[in-house]
Amino acid sequence: GAVVSQHPSRVICKSGTSVKIECRSLDFQATTMFWYRQFPKQSLMLMATSNEGSKATYEQGVEKDKFLINHASLTLSTLTVTSAHPEDSSFYICSARLWTANEQFFGPGTRLTVL
Amino acid sequence: QQQVKQSPQSLIVQKGGISIINCAYENTAFDYFPWYQQFPGKGPALLIAIRPDVSEKKEGRFTISFNKSAKQFSLHIMDSQPGDSATYFCAARNQAGTALIFGKGTTLSVSS
DSSP, X not given: OOOEEEEOSEEEEOTTOOEEEEEEESSSOEEEEEEEEEOTTSOEEEEEEEETTSOOEEOTTOOTTTEEEEEEETTEEXXXXXXXXXXXXXXXXXXXXXXXXXXXXXXXXXXXXXX | OOXXXXXXXEEEEXXXXXXXXXXXXXXXXXXXXXXXXXXXXXXXXXXXXXXXXXSEEEETTEEEEEXXXXXXXXXXXXXXXXXXXXXXXXXXXXXXXXXXXEOOOEEEEEEO
16 A cells, blocks of 8 residues: 555656646545655755645745646645756655655656756 | 754675664654665655654664664664665654655665
């Protein structure tokens, strides 16, 4: 149990386009989902915390108009990278927390490459 | 005060040996301390976690030792295997529902 999926696993896009990444909790309901980005050989950097039905809370330095987060249901959160640029190329990982427990489970990640 | 300091940055261990990774924190409000294992190109996977009211937790070959007074916790991997070669992250959280704060990670290589 406690499986989190992400789609797509890998995406290549042209500079200036928008990319949507989906995060789903497959076998549990997640009231809270988190979005991280990770650069090569570095730790995970929290971008935003997403609660179902409410606006996401963004970390300092993360542009909310560039990284649009929607958490429309207890099993789905989406991250849209708008007007992507090469510096947005990174590994984006979501996680979901069981609302009754401490455990936080991560998706497999999405590799975004912006040309 | 929100940091979690992890060491060493990298570790090489012989097959069958014990791998030890250490983490330290400052915020005494942290109440949940998980360890994650990450393979290249994959998301982190929860290995084992501990609450501060327990000094040690063991699951198979993985053990967390927790020292509340020193504000330190460590991961011990017994009988290390080449398949354990991965990056390990410690993390902490200060209250239910908030995001995890991660250490910088330790790259473990187990040589056969």
